[in-house]
Amino acid sequence: MRVLILADGFFASRERTLLSRLEVGLVDEGVRVVHAVPDGLGSDLGSVYSKVISYSPRTLAITRPLAARRLARAITSVADASGDTKALDIVHVFGGSVWGLGAAVAEELGAALVFEVWRTGLATRARTDKWPGESQPLFLAPDEVIERSLVEAIGPGEAPVRLATWGVHAPGVLRPVMPPGLAPSLMLVGAGRDPKAFDEALTGIAVVMAEHPELIVFCDALAARRAGLWRRARELKLLDRFSLIEELESRRDLLLQGSVLVQPEASGEVRSIILEAFASGMIVAAAADPCVSYLQDGRTCRTVAKPERGAWRSVVGDILTDLEKSRQLAANAHEFVRSRHRASDHVRAVLAAYSWVTGDGALAFPAKGA
Numbered sequence: 001m002r003v004l005i006l007a008d009g010f011f012a013s014r015e016r017t018l019l020s021r022l023e024v025g026l027v028d029e030g031v032r033v034v035h036a037v038p039d040g041l042g043s044d045l046g047s048v049y050s051k052v053i054s055y056s057p058r059t060l061a062i063t064r065p066l067a068a069r070r071l072a073r074a075i076t077s078v079a080d081a082s083g084d085t086k087a088l089d090i091v092h093v094f095g096g097s098v099w100g101l102g103a104a105v106a107e108e109l110g111a112a113l114v115f116e117v118w119r120t121g122l123a124t125r126a127r128t129d130k131w132p133g134e135s136q137p138l139f140l141a142p143d144e145v146i147e148r149s150l151v152e153a154i155g156p157g158e159a160p161v162r163l164a165t166w167g168v169h170a171p172g173v174l175r176p177v178m179p180p181g182l183a184p185s186l187m188l189v190g191a192g193r194d195p196k197a198f199d200e201a202l203t204g205i206a207v208v209m210a211e212h213p214e215l216i217v218f219c220d221a222l223a224a225r226r227a228g229l230w231r232r233a234r235e236l237k238l239l240d241r242f243s244l245i246e247e248l249e250s251r252r253d254l255l256l257q258g259s260v261l262v263q264p265e266a267s268g269e270v271r272s273i274i275l276e277a278f279a280s281g282m283i284v285a286a287a288a289d290p291c292v293s294y295l296q297d298g299r300t301c302r303t304v305a306k307p308e309r310g311a312w313r314s315v316v317g318d319i320l321t322d323l324e325k326s327r328q329l330a331a332n333a334h335e336f337v338r339s340r341h342r343a344s345d346h347v348r349a350v351l352a353a354y355s356w357v358t359g360d361g362a363l364a365f366p367a368k369g370a
Contacts, residue, residue: 008095025347068104120268167346170279192223204312
């Protein structure tokens with residue numbers, strides 16, 4: 001089986017660890033994987049993925065057929081070099097901005113089409129978008145809540161929906177959580193598309209920083225620019241303890257060394273960095289999000305029901321002050337991902353979906369409207 005993983009720029013940069021884990025698992029099962037990423041990212045990801053081809057992210061609807069043909073030729077060349085008789089079996093799309101391109105490539109090469117619905121906002125598109133020819137995609141949901149949203153949006157029996165819960169590697173032994181003698185650090189992550197949420201979180205954290213002079217904060221640079229956080233940090237006189245890191249979410253070797261991961265936005269998005277934080281022994285403080293099932297207050301993380309500065313001050317302050325409770329929370333979150341979000345289970349679910357969508361022992365499903 002040959003699979004194309006087509007990712008848009010945001011997903012390719014922020015979720016490269018997830019994609020790399022998935023590729024390793026698929027290759028171990030004999031699947032041949034090719035990655036398509038936007039121009040400019042290919043050289044950066046070449047050491048991560050085995051086969052990388054690039055495409056222009058400026059593709060418009062009118063130029064999409066040409067872009068699809070170019071991608072199809074590149075994929076066929078890779079297949080020919082490997083001696084494969086068929087260029088492609090499946091196109092697996094990550095990122096809503098390339099759904100149309102993925103559908104066009106699948107039609108060009110006669111491949112099955114799989115869409116990763118990693119945020120609830122894509123559920124409506126799954127119902128309303130039209131697909132070329134007679135193709136009908138399979139929708140993969142990485143979370144039970146998104147799975148339900150898809151079924152409700154599309155309608156039972158209208159289109160195939162399957163659950164493939166994202167997973168991570170969790171060590172057997174949890175690292176020391178906020179050990180004595182080590183200055184605590186906060187890592188702010190997110191897209192930055194909700195400036196008010198970031199402002200309220202940082203304003204509440206500023207009060208905690210005054211109470212804990214050893215505390216330092218790192219923030220994703222893109223999120224900070226979108227949310228105007230550097231200006232706000234200057235107003236709050238935090239610049240000597242507030243640092244911006246480019247693509248912090250993708251630099252997991254650095255991010256996962258932090259003490260607390262803070263996610264100010266409730267965007268209905270599944271983010272593997274939260275699962276990795278659980279696995280690594282970080283405490284997670286997040287805006288409550290009913291669309292994400294792993295954010296369970298008091299069991300896996302601390303959630304802020306009303307994302308206001310006073311609530312952020314209370315939650316983050318409590319995490320840093322009640323260390324016994326925080327360490328127990330970290331242990332619970334670690335066990336949660338070890339039992340419910342294993343990388344191997346994710347790979348198995350994706351493989352089962354691939355077998356199903358290609359008709360390996362399953363009945364073909366009808367096109368929309370059939």
